[in-house]
Amino acid sequence: MSSSSRPLPRPGIDQIKAYVPGQTVEGQGRSIKLSANESALGPSPKAIAAYHDAASRMDRYPDADAFGIRSAIAKRYGLNAARILMGIGSDELLSALVRAYAGAGDEVLYPTATFPMYRIYTLATGAQNVQAADLNYGADIEALLAKVTPRTKVVIIANPNNPTGTYTTKQDLERLRAGLREDILLIIDAAYAEYVEHKDYDSGAALVDATNNTVMTRTFSKIHGMAGMRLGWCYAYEDIIGVVGRIRSPFNVSTPAQAAGIAALADLEFQQRVIDHTRRWRQILAQRLKGYGLSITGSEGNFVNAGFPDAPGRKASDLDGFLRARGISVRPMAMFGLPQHLRITIGKDDEMQTLMEALDAFYTQTPSAA
Numbered sequence: 476m477s478s479s480s481r482p483l484p485r486p487g488i489d490q491i492k493a494y495v496p497g498q499t500v501e502g503q504g505r506s507i508k509l510s511a512n513e514s515a516l517g518p519s520p521k522a523i524a525a526y527h528d529a530a531s532r533m534d535r536y537p538d539a540d541a542f543g544i545r546s547a548i549a550k551r552y553g554l555n556a557a558r559i560l561m562g563i564g565s566d567e568l569l570s571a572l573v574r575a576y577a578g579a580g581d582e583v584l585y586p587t588a589t590f591p592m593y594r595i596y597t598l599a600t601g602a603q604n605v606q607a608a609d610l611n612y613g614a615d616i617e618a619l620l621a622k623v624t625p626r627t628k629v630v631i632i633a634n635p636n637n638p639t640g641t642y643t644t645k646q647d648l649e650r651l652r653a654g655l656r657e658d659i660l661l662i663i664d665a666a667y668a669e670y671v672e673h674k675d676y677d678s679g680a681a682l683v684d685a686t687n688n689t690v691m692t693r694t695f696s697k698i699h700g701m702a703g704m705r706l707g708w709c710y711a712y713e714d715i716i717g718v719v720g721r722i723r724s725p726f727n728v729s730t731p732a733q734a735a736g737i738a739a740l741a742d743l744e745f746q747q748r749v750i751d752h753t754r755r756w757r758q759i760l761a762q763r764l765k766g767y768g769l770s771i772t773g774s775e776g777n778f779v780n781a782g783f784p785d786a787p788g789r790k791a792s793d794l795d796g797f798l799r800a801r802g803i804s805v806r807p808m809a810m811f812g813l814p815q816h817l818r819i820t821i822g823k824d825d826e827m828q829t830l831m832e833a834l835d836a837f838y839t840q841t842p843s844a845a
């Protein structure tokens with residue numbers, strides 16, 4: 476049989492290395508997973524109750540229009556429900572947006588140290604990845620604009636950025652939009668928007684309302700602790716919503732996911748508890764890591780990203796191995812383009828205490844080879 480007699484995937488797909496999700500450590504007794512930016516406090520009890528309640532309706536297809544949850548999001552954030560589309564996590568929407576607006580011969584542009592799925596979605600659609608150099612581990616607006624070519628179709632910016640924890644100001648986002656051609660789709664991936672507390676930050680909704688070529692994606696996986704439900708949404712001009720709506724599966728978001736999402740949105744007290752917990756621990760953790768001489772690139776999400784020296788015994792891989800031996804998994808950042816960094820997700824109080832003790836042991840009890 477000749478090799479031409481078998482089906483071959485589209486060009487670009489063979490360049491994709493499968494995404495490796497955050498791992499847990501097996502077989503070490505207690506396992507603490509701080510590697511996937513999941514929520515320390517889990518879902519709201521009200522979301523769990525709504526999920527159980529929806530179980531009796533699993534014989535019926537879900538509401539394809541997701542009217543209830545779109546209305547709940549619109550009310551909660553003061554948005555236009557007709558401009559909201561739900562997805563199987565924000566991942567599905569990011570994938571569909573890239574697929575709808577870029578293809579063979581086109582370019583998709585984004586910063587360097589950012590969410591690896593942008594690369595995968597771009598290659599899957601047959602387009603070229605173009606990355607602009609970062610400034611202080613965050614998006615550099617001038618560098619992004621300098622990389623625009625006539626082939627650029629989509630620009631993606633994670634705000635706050637995963638993995639570096641940096642954020643782009645509202646003013647800089649507006650400058651980026653103003654500097655891009657009007658026929659370029661700007662995607663603002665605001666998966667961690669709820670954790671940011673800076674006055675000059677905006678999730679992107681204001682820019683969406685003011686333009687017809689910008690989209691904001693959001694998720695229930697982080698603040699709402701519903702990563703396992705796979706629920707996300709995007710907000711955009713109606714034409715863009717119509718385009719993505721035509722290529723998604725009609726019943727993409729399940730009945731329990733819609734029901735749990737509505738209940739989660741309404742539990743404001745729970746959301747505030749998650750925000751308070753996350754902000755408290757990310758500050759403690761960042762201070763502690765700085766005290767060990769590490770550099771913190773940013774901590775605007777539910778994680779802290781730390782840079783390590785290239786010194787024997789004190790590299791990112793040394794601490795990673797030390798923590799793994801104690802059942803604690805954090806995220807090595809090589810796949811995100813930062814081989815000397817580790818990203819640590821904020822966990823529960825007792826998990827963070829255990830982490831602190833392990834950090835202390837690493838820096839006081841293990842020798843550096845220097």
Ligand SMILES: Cc1ncc(COP(=O)(O)O)c(C=O)c1O
Binds near residue numbers: 565705
């Ligand atoms: C920046 C960013 N965008 C999107 C996602 C995907 O989130 P979802 O669970 O909604 O697919 C993640 C998940 O970690 C993320 O970090």
